[in-house]
Amino acid sequence: MFIELHVIQNFAPSNLNRDDTNSPKDCTFGGYRRARISSQCFKRAIRMHPAFTAEVGSSKGHRTKLLVDHIAGKIAVGDRDRETSRTVVSAVLQAAGYKVDDKLRTSVLLFLSPGELDGYAELISGHFDDLKALVDAESKKKQPGTIKLEKVFKKAIESLGSRVDAADIALFGRMIAEAKNLNIDAACQVAHAISTHPVQVEMDFYTAVDDLQPKEDTGAGMMGVIEFNSACFYRYAVVDTEQLVANLQGDKASAKAAVLGFLKAAVAAIPTGKQNSMAAHNPPSYVQVRVRDGGMLWSLANAFAEPVLVNRRHTDLALTSIEKLRAYDANLTEMYGADGVVLDRAASTYADHRDSALAELWQAVAEALA
Numbered sequence: 001m002f003i004e005l006h007v008i009q010n011f012a013p014s015n016l017n018r019d020d021t022n023s024p025k026d027c028t029f030g031g032y033r034r035a036r037i038s039s040q041c042f043k044r045a046i047r048m049h050p051a052f053t054a055e056v057g058s059s060k061g062h063r064t065k066l067l068v069d070h071i072a073g074k075i076a077v078g079d080r081d082r083e084t085s086r087t088v089v090s091a092v093l094q095a096a097g098y099k100v101d102d103k104l105r106t107s108v109l110l111f112l113s114p115g116e117l118d119g120y121a122e123l124i125s126g127h128f129d130d131l132k133a134l135v136d137a138e139s140k141k142k143q144p145g146t147i148k149l150e151k152v153f154k155k156a157i158e159s160l161g162s163r164v165d166a167a168d169i170a171l172f173g174r175m176i177a178e179a180k181n182l183n184i185d186a187a188c189q190v191a192h193a194i195s196t197h198p199v200q201v202e203m204d205f206y207t208a209v210d211d212l213q214p215k216e217d218t219g220a221g222m223m224g225v226i227e228f229n230s231a232c233f234y235r236y237a238v239v240d241t242e243q244l245v246a247n248l249q250g251d252k253a254s255a256k257a258a259v260l261g262f263l264k265a266a267v268a269a270i271p272t273g274k275q276n277s278m279a280a281h282n283p284p285s286y287v288q289v290r291v292r293d294g295g296m297l298w299s300l301a302n303a304f305a306e307p308v309l310v311n312r313r314h315t316d317l318a319l320t321s322i323e324k325l326r327a328y329d330a331n332l333t334e335m336y337g338a339d340g341v342v343l344d345r346a347a348s349t350y351a352d353h354r355d356s357a358l359a360e361l362w363q364a365v366a367e368a369l370a
Contacts, residue, residue: 001240001241001242001291001292001293001342001368001369002238002239002240002241002291002292002297003238003239003241003259003263003289003290003291003292003365004236004237004238004289004290004291004292004297004298005235005236005237005238005239005263005266005287005288005289006234006235006236006286006287006288006289006290006300006325007233007234007235007236007266007267007284007286007287007288008196008232008233008234008235008284008285008286008318008321008322008325009193009232009233009235009282009283009284009285010231010232010233010282010285010317010318010321011230011231011232011233011280011282012230012278012279012280012282013202013228013229013230013278013280014228014229014230014273014274014275014278014280015226015227015228015229015273015274015277015278016037016041016270016271016272016273016274016275016280017036017037017038017041017271017273018273018274022226022227023201023227024036024201024227024228024229025037025038026199026201026229027192027194029194029301029304029305030304030305030306030307032197032198032307033198033199033200034194034195034197034198034199034231034307035194035195035199035229035231035233036192036193036194036195037192037193037233037271038192039190039191039192039193041271041273042190042193042235042266042269042271043172043190045265045269045270045271045272046262046265046266046269047060047168047171047172047265048269049265049268049269051261051264051265051267051268051269052167052168052261052262052264052265052269053261054261054264055167055257055258055260055261055264056167056168056254056257056258056261057257058114059113059114059165059166059167059254059257060114060166060167060168061111061112061113061114061166061168061169062111062112062113062114062117063109063110063111064106064109064110064112065105065106065107065108065109065110066105067089067093067098067106067110067112067117067120068086068089068090068093068100068104068105068106069086069104070117071085071089071117071120071121071124072085072086072089073085074117074118074121074125075089075121075124075125075128080128084132086104087135088124088128088131088132088135089124090104091131091134091135091138091146091147092124092131092147092149092157093106094146094147095146095147095148095149095154096149096154096157096158096179097178097179098178098179099178107178108176108177108178110176110182111169111174111176112166112169112182113163113164113165113166113169114165114166115163115164115165115166116160116161116163116164116165119160119163120157120160123153123156123157123160127153131147134147134148134149135147158181159181161179161181161182161183161184164184164247164248164249165248165254167248167254167257167258167261167262168258169184169247170184170187170244170247170248170254170255170258171186171187171188171239171244171247171258171262172186172188172190173185173186173187173188173247184247185243185247186243187239187240187241187243187244187246187247188237188238188239188240188244188262189237189238190236190237191235191236191237191299191301193233193234193235194233194234194301194304195231195232195233195234195307196232196233196234196303196304196307196308196317196321196324197231197232197304197307197308197309197310197317197321198307198309199229199230199231200229201227201228201229202227202228202229203225203226203227203228204225204226204227204228205223205224205225206223206224206225206226207220207221207222207223208220208221208222208223209221226274226277228274228278232308232317232318232321234300234301234303234304234321234325235266235284236299236300236301237262237266238297239259239262241255241259241369244258244259256366256369256370259365259369260362260365260366260369263289263362263365264362267283267284267287267358268283270282285318285319285322285348285349285350286318286321286322286325286346286347286348286349286350286353287346287347287348287358287361288325288344288345288346288347289343289344289345289346289361289364289365290341290343290344291341291342291343291344291365291368292340292341292342293340293341293342294339294340295336295337295338295339295340295341296336298329298332300325300328300329300332302328303324303325303327303328303329304321304324304325308320308321308324318349319350322348322350322353323353326353342368343364343365343368345361345364346361347360347361
């Protein structure tokens with residue numbers, strides 16, 4: 001079963017997602033320059049949103065390079081000091097294939113679930129004395145290297161990758177080149193949000209006054225430029241429920257919670273870039289969910305290959321975008337049919353395009369997942 005999400009969301013002047021030059025991200029689509037918010041930006045906003053946590057509870061992963069220190073903190077109990085624990089943990093992780101630098105940070109950001117983190121701590125703690133002896137013996141050599149773990153222990157570490165209990169890892173997957181046993185295929189695909197219309201970047205020239213500057217002195221204390229735009233975005237995402245259940249070791253209840261958490265957070269979450277300066281807290285004007293038990297997946301982005309243009313006939317950018325979206329969707333349905341569609345419902349701030357309230361939409365999705 002696949003669950004598709006289509007969103008139309010109009011933002012006031014903002015810079016929600018910046019590139020390396022602090023400019024709002026953009027792209028070319030249909031021959032026109034469009035505003036863009038990356039999928040990575042929205043995915044982080046979703047997984048960190050309270051609506052996601054409310055559904056999945058503490059079942060969320062952690063992105064970190066501080067794995068050594070985290071595990072050491074868990075096992076440094078009794079007569080085990082923190083420094084010795086760090087040394088042992090670092091040696092074990094390196095022997096297992098991780099790259100750890102002099103500051104005891106892993107070379108890449110790891111994405112690990114609470115169960116995996118606890119598993120590492122329990123495994124190392126349970127064999128701490130033997131592992132410490134290996135580390136001490138290696139350190140006494142003229143040219144110390146990486147300790148050699150017993151095959152059974154190494155397999156135990158590698159098996160931890162199958163204990164994923166984090167909804168966000170199961171949804172978004174992970175790829176770690178130096179620990180392929182941790183790789184997980186994503187159950188969710190998120191498209192980059194693109195504007196339904198052409199955009200131009202605008203400039204905000206600002207100055208700040210030095211409050212303690214003498215009145216007779218002229219000039220600003222500082223000045224600068226912030227780039228921004230204002231855009232109505234089309235957003236698309238799809239969740240493969242079978243892959244999600246598989247990633248969560250067959251736990252259908254957790255998978256259902258992950259789907260509902262993702263959908264609710266996807267609607268409520270807004271990226272945080274430059275929000276203190278712009279406060280672009282604009283909820284979506286249109287949310288459509290389509291549940292498929294087969295058939296083709298449809299991104300409706302091509303509804304805007306010919307961009308929406310505001311003119312005397314069409315003065316409401318969000319409404320015109322919704323109308324183009326639904327017209328294109330209807331054309332696709334007429335051509336390909338609706339085979340496999342078990343639910344297709346929309347909530348909107350515009351009554352003519354509203355099938356139900358948002359809460360009723362979530363209830364319908366929950367029933368379809370039952």
